[in-house]
Amino acid sequence: MIPRLFCLLLAWLLPAGLAMALAIGQPLEFASEAQQRQYDTLVRELRCTVCQSETIHESNAELAADMRRRVHAMTLAGHDADAIVAFMVQRYGDYVRYRPPLQVNTWLLWASPFLLMLGGVLVWWRIVVGRRSMAERPGFTAQERAMLDRLRQADELRRS
Amino acid sequence: MTLRMLIALAATAALLGLLFMGLGINARDLPSPLVGKPAPPFVLESLEDASVTLTEQDFIGEVALVNVWATWCSTCRAEKPLLMELARGGIPIHAFNYRDERETALRYLSVSDNPYRTIAYDPVGDAGIDWGVYATPETYVLDAEGVIRYKRIGPLTRQLLLDEVLPLIERLRAEAQRASEARRGAPT
Numbered sequence: 001m002i003p004r005l006f007c008l009l010l011a012w013l014l015p016a017g018l019a020m021a022l023a024i025g026q027p028l029e030f031a032s033e034a035q036q037r038q039y040d041t042l043v044r045e046l047r048c049t050v051c052q053s054e055t056i057h058e059s060n061a062e063l064a065a066d067m068r069r070r071v072h073a074m075t076l077a078g079h080d081a082d083a084i085v086a087f088m089v090q091r092y093g094d095y096v097r098y099r100p101p102l103q104v105n106t107w108l109l110w111a112s113p114f115l116l117m118l119g120g121v122l123v124w125w126r127i128v129v130g131r132r133s134m135a136e137r138p139g140f141t142a143q144e145r146a147m148l149d150r151l152r153q154a155d156e157l158r159r160s
Numbered sequence: 161m162t163l164r165m166l167i168a169l170a171a172t173a174a175l176l177g178l179l180f181m182g183l184g185i186n187a188r189d190l191p192s193p194l195v196g197k198p199a200p201p202f203v204l205e206s207l208e209d210a211s212v213t214l215t216e217q218d219f220i221g222e223v224a225l226v227n228v229w230a231t232w233c234s235t236c237r238a239e240k241p242l243l244m245e246l247a248r249g250g251i252p253i254h255a256f257n258y259r260d261e262r263e264t265a266l267r268y269l270s271v272s273d274n275p276y277r278t279i280a281y282d283p284v285g286d287a288g289i290d291w292g293v294y295a296t297p298e299t300y301v302l303d304a305e306g307v308i309r310y311k312r313i314g315p316l317t318r319q320l321l322l323d324e325v326l327p328l329i330e331r332l333r334a335e336a337q338r339a340s341e342a343r344r345g346a347p348t
Contacts, residue, residue: 049294050294050295062259062285063285063288063294063295066284066285066286066288066289067289069284070289089193090193090194091193091194091200091289091290091291091292092193092292092294093192093193119171126164
């Protein structure tokens, strides 16, 4: 049972690995380590616009391969990371960036964690204040206490 | 109490609204940043004749469509009768043959209609990146000056042509006409 399962898993994974290797292609050459680093960073920061939820590093789509090739070529040609990102944004829009820039149409996106936190703090504060005011609420008056005692006694009498 | 309920109601409404908006948005419908910009330059071989070099200048001069297609793209095939109608109606259509094989593409055109004036052969998608192509078919409308005025990702439909593309072409043609008249009218 287990060996069969293992074989099945292998049969699944091997072609997948091969396909991945084919998609990624030969190792790329760079003139310097800095260029290599820039390429490695950029392919993880640019979105494949066809598959949308993958970076061009992960994606097997042909467009992602094109974009990787272009990033490589531009890196070799000496363009810096900002220039390459700007190039892609010019063609595919801000959507191509995995880290959206802070600008007019994205401020809500950036602000939302802080707004949510603010909301949480407000709720927490209200609860704490509410609890405190509850603690400060005066207890029963002597009259109420006497009434409660009477009720309790009546109850006990009925039970016995 | 009522205030608290109101706040909760508002928060829920806001969240639901956001989710509802998310439903309405088509994630594939990305606005093209190229609309309003001049046609990106390219240098490619002509599909029909490898010795002929085409550039963006071959697409520019009058109001025209630029269609990105490939033989492996079945939607492109489905879209072509509409393009034929446009071509017969006198609208110039240029094209990128995108990530295709020349022989296959030529054979395909030889056995079916060819609505295209000029076809630039882009086997590795080089011009594709410059034009922001990410799925075939795609169609651009260029004005007479070569500025991209419209981009459609996905197939053209009759409704789309009637509602958006043809009125736009008409407007751009009128614009071009006025511009050329102004040039002619101006003392030289």
